[in-house]
Structure formats: C-alpha cells, structure tokens
Amino acid sequence: MRMLIQASIDTEISNKLIAEGGMAAAMDEVMALLKPEAAYFYPLHGRRGFTLVVDVTDEPSLVAVVEPLWLRMGADVEVVPCMNADDLRAGIARIPGAG
Structure with missing residues (x-):
C-alpha cells in the first residue's frame, strides 16, 4: 500500500547530527530502508522536514518504517495512505453506477 510519510525532524537532534557530520548518513539510512518513490525536503513547522511516498x-511494516525516524531523528511523523491517478481511477470504477 502506498503511504505518504511527513516528518518534522527534532531541531536539537538534527543540529547535532549536522555538527558531527552524521546527517547525510542518517538520511541515506532512511532512504535505503524505505526506498521512496518520491522524496521532498523543506522547512516544516519551523523545523527540518520531509515527505516521502513509500510502499x-x-x-505491521509501519513499525519498521517509522521507528528509525523516531529513534534516529526524534521526528514527529504522520503517515497517510495515498494513491496515484491510476489508483483513483480504479477506485472510482468500483463505485456502483460511477462508470
């Protein structure tokens, strides 16, 4: 199932990671683990943030998805199911009388 993960990274933890040269490695670990189909990085609620679209x-797989974000980055995390246009069309086709 496709999920949209939005995370806001704890500023103190991310500052420490950056100062120690570990931020790139932390993000590489997250990207290697989650293998997102899309990834965007931006300020979020005054903190470092990102959105990933993952499968x-x-x-139960959600535990493995979000735990590294909490443990490694102290992130606030939101996970929302999402779909692309093809998924939406397929869903609409299942509505009786919609097609």
Missing part, C-alpha cells in the same frame, strides 16, 4: 506491504 508499505502491510500494517
């Missing part, structure tokens, strides 16, 4: 095979 999650089942609900």
Whole structure:
C-alpha cells in the first residue's frame, strides 16, 4: 500500500547530527530502508522536514518504517495512505453506477 510519510525532524537532534557530520548518513539510512518513490525536503513547522511516498506491504511494516525516524531523528511523523491517478481511477470504477 502506498503511504505518504511527513516528518518534522527534532531541531536539537538534527543540529547535532549536522555538527558531527552524521546527517547525510542518517538520511541515506532512511532512504535505503524505505526506498521512496518520491522524496521532498523543506522547512516544516519551523523545523527540518520531509515527505516521502513509500510502499508499505502491510500494517505491521509501519513499525519498521517509522521507528528509525523516531529513534534516529526524534521526528514527529504522520503517515497517510495515498494513491496515484491510476489508483483513483480504479477506485472510482468500483463505485456502483460511477462508470
């Protein structure tokens, strides 16, 4: 299932990671683990933030997806199911009388 993950990284933790030269490695770990189909980075609520679109095979997999963000970056994390245009069309086609 495609999920949109929005994370806001703890400023103190990210400042320390940057000062120690570990921020790139931390992000590389997250990207290698989650293999996002899309990734965007930006300021979020006054902190460093990002949005990833990832494939999650089942609900228990969410634990492995979000734990590194909490443990490594102290991030506030929101996870929302999402779909692309093809998924939306397929869903609409399932509505009786919609097609």
